[in-house]
Amino acid sequence: xxxxxxxxxxxxxxxxxxxxxxxxxxxxxxxxxxxxxxxxxxxxxxxxxxxxxxxxxxxxxxxxxxxxxxxxxxxxxxxxxxxxxxxxxxxxxxxxxxxxxxxxxxxxxxxxxxxxxxxxxxxxxxxxxxxxxxxxxxxxxxxxxxxxxxxxxxxxxxxxxxxxxxxxxxxxxxxxxxxxxxxxxxxxxxxxxxxxxxxxxxxxxxxxxxxxxxxxxxxxxxxxxxxxxxxxxxxxxxxxxxxxxxxxxxxxxxxxxxxxxxxxxxxxxxxxxxxxxxxxxxxxxxxxxxxxxxxxxxxxxxxxxxxxxxxxxxxxxxxxxxxxxxxxxxxxxxxxxxxxxxxxxxxxxxxxxxxxxxxxxxxxxxxxxxxxxxxxxxxxxxxxxxxxxxxxxxxxxxxx
Amino acid sequence: xxxxxxxxxxxxxxxxxxxxxxxxxxxxxxxxxxxxxxxxxxxxxxxxxxxxxxxxxxxxxxxxxxxxxxxxxxxxxxxxxxxxxxxxxxxxxxxxxxxxxxxxxxxxxxxxxxxxxxxxxxxxxxxxxxxxxxxxxxx
Numbered sequence: 001x002x003x004x005x006x007x008x009x010x011x012x013x014x015x016x017x018x019x020x021x022x023x024x025x026x027x028x029x030x031x032x033x034x035x036x037x038x039x040x041x042x043x044x045x046x047x048x049x050x051x052x053x054x055x056x057x058x059x060x061x062x063x064x065x066x067x068x069x070x071x072x073x074x075x076x077x078x079x080x081x082x083x084x085x086x087x088x089x090x091x092x093x094x095x096x097x098x099x100x101x102x103x104x105x106x107x108x109x110x111x112x113x114x115x116x117x118x119x120x121x122x123x124x125x126x127x128x129x130x131x132x133x134x135x136x137x138x139x140x141x142x143x144x145x146x147x148x149x150x151x152x153x154x155x156x157x158x159x160x161x162x163x164x165x166x167x168x169x170x171x172x173x174x175x176x177x178x179x180x181x182x183x184x185x186x187x188x189x190x191x192x193x194x195x196x197x198x199x200x201x202x203x204x205x206x207x208x209x210x211x212x213x214x215x216x217x218x219x220x221x222x223x224x225x226x227x228x229x230x231x232x233x234x235x236x237x238x239x240x241x242x243x244x245x246x247x248x249x250x251x252x253x254x255x256x257x258x259x260x261x262x263x264x265x266x267x268x269x270x271x272x273x274x275x276x277x278x279x280x281x282x283x284x285x286x287x288x289x290x291x292x293x294x295x296x297x298x299x300x301x302x303x304x305x306x307x308x309x310x311x312x313x314x315x316x317x318x319x320x321x322x323x324x325x326x327x328x329x330x331x332x333x334x335x336x337x338x339x340x341x342x343x344x345x346x347x348x349x350x351x352x353x354x355x356x357x358x359x360x361x362x363x364x365x366x367x368x369x370x371x372x373x374x375x376x377x378x379x380x381x382x383x384x385x386x387x388x389x390x391x392x393x394x395x396x397x398x399x400x
Numbered sequence: 401x402x403x404x405x406x407x408x409x410x411x412x413x414x415x416x417x418x419x420x421x422x423x424x425x426x427x428x429x430x431x432x433x434x435x436x437x438x439x440x441x442x443x444x445x446x447x448x449x450x451x452x453x454x455x456x457x458x459x460x461x462x463x464x465x466x467x468x469x470x471x472x473x474x475x476x477x478x479x480x481x482x483x484x485x486x487x488x489x490x491x492x493x494x495x496x497x498x499x500x501x502x503x504x505x506x507x508x509x510x511x512x513x514x515x516x517x518x519x520x521x522x523x524x525x526x527x528x529x530x531x532x533x534x535x536x537x538x539x
Binding site for chain 2: 139
C-alpha cells in the first residue's frame with residue numbers, strides 16, 4: 001500500500017485503492033415478454049419519435065416487427081429504421097445513420113442488435129446531438145461539457161438498447177468501439193452520456209441466435225468478467241459484478257449454446273453479459289481489437305483464442321495477480337491460474353470455436369502489425385502485467 | 401497556486417525536456433515510432449507545446465505558436481504535466497478522472513506511455529540543475 005502511495009504507477013491488486021471510479025446509470029429491465037413494452041418503457045426516458053437501428057439479419061428474424069408493435073402499443077412513433085449496420089460497423093456507417101435519423105425527424109434512438117448495432121446507435125446519437133463526424137468523437141471523456149469542458153457532460157438524445165446477443169454488454173456501458181476503415185483501426189469512444197438510458201433484456205431477443213454466435217459472444221462476456229477482475233483498474237464494485245457474472249456464465253453459457261430453446265439459460269446469459277461489462281480491461285482486448293480491425297476476426301472469437309494465453313502470461317507477473325486468477329478458478333472448482341487457462345481453452349473447444357488465429361485467417365507475417373495495434377490500444381495500460389512489444393509478439397505466436 | 405508562474409517557465413522546463421528528448425540518440429527513435437504530431441495544451445498557465453514525432457525525420461518541438469498541424473491533442477493543467485514528468489501521475493487514473501484529456505488517434509500516443517519512465521529522472525535532474533528545488537518539492 002505504501003508503495004502504491006509513493007509510486008502512482010505501481011500495481012495495487014488488493015486493499016483500499018488510492019482511487020477508483022464506478023458508474024452505471026442505465027435503467028435495466030429484464031424478464032419475459034418485454035419487447036411488447038418497448039414504447040411504454042422508452043417513453044419514461046423521454047422518447048417520442050424513435051429511430052430504430054438494427055441490421056439485416058435481425059430484420060429477417062421478425063424481431064423488428066415485434067419491437068415496432070411494442071413502440072406503437074406505448075403510443076410512440078417510429079420515425080425510421082436504419083438496418084444497414086454490418087458486423088464490424090464503421091465511421092462511415094455511423095455518419096450515415098446519424099444523417100438518416102435527422103432526415104427522419106427522430107428525437108431518440110433504439111438499438112436492436114448486437115455490439116456493432118448498439119455501438120453504431122451510440123455514436124450516431126452523439127453525432128446526431130452534437131454534430132461533427134463519427135471520427136471526431138474519438139476519445140475518453142471528451143464529449144461536450146458545461147463549465148468550459150470541465151463540468152457535467154451534455155446529454156445526448158434518449159437511447160435504449162435491446163441486445164440480441166449476450167456478450168458485448170454495450171447496452172449498459174459508456175463505451176463504443178467503431179472501425180475506421182481508412183486507418184484500419186478501431187477507435188474507442190467513452191463518456192458518461194453514452195450509457196444508454198434503458199436496456200431491455202428479454203430472452204426472446206436471442207431466440208434465433210446461431211449457436212456459434214452465442215458461443216463467441218458468451219466468451220466475450222467471460223473475457224470482460226475475467227479482465228475486469230484482474231485489471232489494474234479493478235474495484236470492489238466490479239469485483240462483485242465479475243465474480244457473479246462468472247458464476248452465471250459457468251452455469252448457463254454451454255447450456256445456451258447446446259440447447260438454444262432454453263429460455264432461462266439465454267436470459268441468464270443476457271444478464272451475465274450486462275453484469276460482466278466494464279471498460280477496465282486488459283491485454284486480451286488489446287490483442288483482439290487489432291485482430292478484428294486488421295483481419296476481421298470476430299471480437300468474441302479473438303477473445304476466446306487470446307484469453308488462455310494472457311491468463312498464463314499475466315499470472316507469471318506476480319503472486320498478487322495470480323491470486324486474482326485463483327479467485328476466478330475457485331468459481332470453476334479449479335486450483336490456480338494454469339488450471340484456469342487450461343479450463344478456458346477446453347471450454348472454447350467444447351463450444352466449437354476456433355482455438356488458433358491461423359484458423360481465422362491471421363497469417364504469421366501479420367504479427368508485427370497486430371503487435372503495433374496491441375501496444376497502442378488503451379486497454380494495454382490496464383493490464384496487470386506490463387506487456388512489451390516482444391511480449392505481444394510471443395503471445396500472438398502462441399495463439400497462432 | 402500553480403507551480404509555474406507563466407508560460408515561459410513551462411517552456412523553460414517542460415519544453416526543454418521535450419527538446420532534449422527530440423535529439424536523444426537512444427530515446428528519440430523510439431518516440432518517433434508514434435509517427436504523429438502531438439500538441440500539449442496546458443492550463444494555468446496557458447501554454448502550448450507541439451512535438452513532431454515522425455519516423456525518419458528530425459524531431460521538432462515548438463513552444464507557443466506553431467505552424468505544425470497536430471494530429472493528437474493532449475489537454476491538462478500545467479501542474480498535472482509537471483507531476484507527470486516527475487513520475488507522480490498515474491496516466492490511467494488521470495484519464496479516468498478527466499485530469500488529462502486526449503483527442504485524436506490516441507492509440508498513437510498511448511503506446512509511448514510505457515517508454516516514458518526513463519524520462520522521469522531526467523526531468524528531475526533538469527530542475528535540480530536549474531536550482532528549482534521549489535518545483536521539485538511543490539509536487
